Amino acid sequence: MLHTTIAAIRPLDEPAMVAAGELHGRLTKPAGSLGVLEELSVRLAGLARSCPPPLPEPAAVAIFAGDHGVHAQGVTPWPQEVTAQMIGNFLAGGAVVNAFARQAGASVTVVDVGVATPLPPAVPAQADGPPGDPAGRSTRTPRLVAANVRPGTRDLAVTAALTRDEALAAVETGIRIARELIDAGAGILLTGDMGIGNTTPAAALVAAFTGVDPAEATGRGTGVDDPTYARKIGVVRAALARHAPDPADPLGVLAAVGGLEHAALAGLILGAAARRVPVLLDGVIAVSAALAAVAFAPDAVGALVAGHRSAEPGATAGLRHLGLDPLIDLGLRLGEGTGALLALPVVTGAVRVLHEVATFDSAGVAEK
Numbered sequence: 001m002l003h004t005t006i007a008a009i010r011p012l013d014e015p016a017m018v019a020a021g022e023l024h025g026r027l028t029k030p031a032g033s034l035g036v037l038e039e040l041s042v043r044l045a046g047l048a049r050s051c052p053p054p055l056p057e058p059a060a061v062a063i064f065a066g067d068h069g070v071h072a073q074g075v076t077p078w079p080q081e082v083t084a085q086m087i088g089n090f091l092a093g094g095a096v097v098n099a100f101a102r103q104a105g106a107s108v109t110v111v112d113v114g115v116a117t118p119l120p121p122a123v124p125a126q127a128d129g130p131p132g133d134p135a136g137r138s139t140r141t142p143r144l145v146a147a148n149v150r151p152g153t154r155d156l157a158v159t160a161a162l163t164r165d166e167a168l169a170a171v172e173t174g175i176r177i178a179r180e181l182i183d184a185g186a187g188i189l190l191t192g193d194m195g196i197g198n199t200t201p202a203a204a205l206v207a208a209f210t211g212v213d214p215a216e217a218t219g220r221g222t223g224v225d226d227p228t229y230a231r232k233i234g235v236v237r238a239a240l241a242r243h244a245p246d247p248a249d250p251l252g253v254l255a256a257v258g259g260l261e262h263a264a265l266a267g268l269i270l271g272a273a274a275r276r277v278p279v280l281l282d283g284v285i286a287v288s289a290a291l292a293a294v295a296f297a298p299d300a301v302g303a304l305v306a307g308h309r310s311a312e313p314g315a316t317a318g319l320r321h322l323g324l325d326p327l328i329d330l331g332l333r334l335g336e337g338t339g340a341l342l343a344l345p346v347v348t349g350a351v352r353v354l355h356e357v358a359t360f361d362s363a364g365v366a367e368k
């Protein structure tokens with residue numbers, strides 16, 4: 001499934017991009033006045049192979065959850081159980097991602113791809129019923145997909161986090177989820193993640209794929225103190241020295257120093273890129289997964305939109321390597337898909353312009 005998916009990923013379509021650029025020149029606004037929205041809508045036309053591209057609706061957030069053996073190194077102050085507990089919160093509709101998803105009209109799918117502790121018993125969801133309440137907010141119930149590859153990774157400070165087969169199973173889970181969401185009608189996928197400790201493998205992936213120093217790739221995650229931060233950089237540096245991951249072998253990199261949610265997110269990106277559906281990236285975990293996806297299939301970058309600039313420095317290093325500029329920069333470092341959801345109206349707006357704005361000709365507005 002991975003190989004056929006990679007083989008289906010093709011470059012952006014030039015004629016559709018030229019058509020979108022020319023259309024922008026005829027719309028009732030000074031040329032270039034919509035800044036990065038113009039370039040974004042041109043890229044989305046190239047992805048869809050049509051001008052205008054379809055509106056990116058409906059939106060679907062996929063939150064991949066996993067735990068991390070490297071937790072044993074004291075790289076985060078939070079207990080591992082919080083990963084499973086937050087899944088309960090997502091399914092009950094009580095997390096920040098749920099509030100933002102309701103606002104954006106996005107569905108929420110939670111995928112247990114490698115949680116280590118038992119999930120809490122099902123809690124009644126806050127929201128139910130058909131999409132859209134009277135205020136136009138989504139009321140769809142979050143959904144759980146059980147796809148646990150193993151109960152957390154091994155400790156990457158000691159051994160490879162995953163076998164290649166385990167990493168492949170997680171990547172293929174991500175591909176499957178992309179296909180299911182797109183088959184159910186999603187016009188854009190948003191990345192989400194939940195995993196106590198997952199900024200450590202994210203930093204290792206960023207360092208492995210971009211070549212930046214571990215100190216530049218590593219951040220404070222949920223907000224670690226100075227001694228923990230220094231230890232975390234040391235863990236990432238030692239892991240890279242121990243495993244010497246080869247960036248030309250993305251499955252090997254994911255297995256050595258990655259995580260199950262990182263691998264699944266790489267699969268989600270590949271699955272969406274193969275179907276020419278855009279993926280709106282959230283924070284550093286998504287960016288590290290995007291680096292893996294693009295190492296598998298360089299043209300997958302054409303499907304990527306960087307939602308926001310996470311406060312994690314590894315996100316900035318990774319986006320630079322991918323050649324992507326984030327749409328918003330709000331100092332967020334929560335994960336879950338929250339930054340991507342806040343950026344979604346910008347993406348929709350960029351496309352809506354090509355659908356709805358009058359041309360100088362049709363509106364009878366004089367050109368300069």
Ligand SMILES: O=C(O)c1ccc[n+]([C@@H]2O[C@H](COP(=O)([O-])O)[C@@H](O)[C@H]2O)c1
Nearest residue numbers: 076195197198199221222283284310335
């Ligand atoms: O999205 C981000 O850039 C981001 C930055 C810092 C922390 N997080 C979230 O916080 C958790 C990982 O933080 P940590 O300190 O335990 O590695 C995990 O659940 C992530 O979703 C997410």
Ligand SMILES: Cc1cc2nc[nH]c2cc1C
Nearest residue numbers: 078082194222334335336
């Ligand atoms: C409470 C909490 C919520 C989160 N959401 C994503 N990562 C998280 C980490 C913690 C600790």
